[in-house]
Amino acid sequence: xxxxxxxxxxxxxxxxxxxxxxxxxxxxxxxxxxxxxxxxxxxxxxxxxxxxxxxxxxxxxxxxxxxxxxxxxxxxxxxxxxxxxxxxxxxxxxxxxxxxxxxxxxxxxxxxxxx
Numbered sequence: 645x646x647x648x649x650x651x652x653x654x655x656x657x658x659x660x661x662x663x664x665x666x667x668x669x670x671x672x673x674x675x676x677x678x679x680x681x682x683x684x685x686x687x688x689x690x691x692x693x694x695x696x697x698x699x700x701x702x703x704x705x706x707x708x709x710x711x712x713x714x715x716x717x718x719x720x721x722x723x724x725x726x727x728x729x730x731x732x733x734x735x736x737x738x739x740x741x742x743x744x745x746x747x748x749x750x751x752x753x754x755x756x757x758x759x
Contacts, residue, residue, distance in 0.1 A: 702744055709738070709744060709758060712759075713726075716728050717738050718734040718737055719734050720733060721736055
């Protein structure tokens with residue numbers, strides 16, 4: 645929200661947004677807990693593990709994709725011609741502009757980018 649938009653709000657709406665901002669300032673940006681709790685050296689914290697399988701698959705795909713391109717990291721823009729160095733003909737690094745993500749079904753079965 646811009647300052648101009650904020651100034652146009654009804655006073656009760658302004659109070660809501662100010663209160664919301666104040667609550668957010670009390671929250672740790674790393675763990676999401678109140679700062680008073682996460683910075684307490686006497687409080688015990690127990691490591692836990694939750695597995696996000698889509699995130700795990702994306703990380704594995706990113707690592708494999710990087711490993712495939714260790715020797716020739718630069719391409720021509722079409723991912724057809726590769727080079728070990730950045731040149732005018734191959735100015736793009738293998739990961740520039742590439743986002744690897746996952747979906748519950750194969751949306752591009754012909755794009756075999758991990759082999």
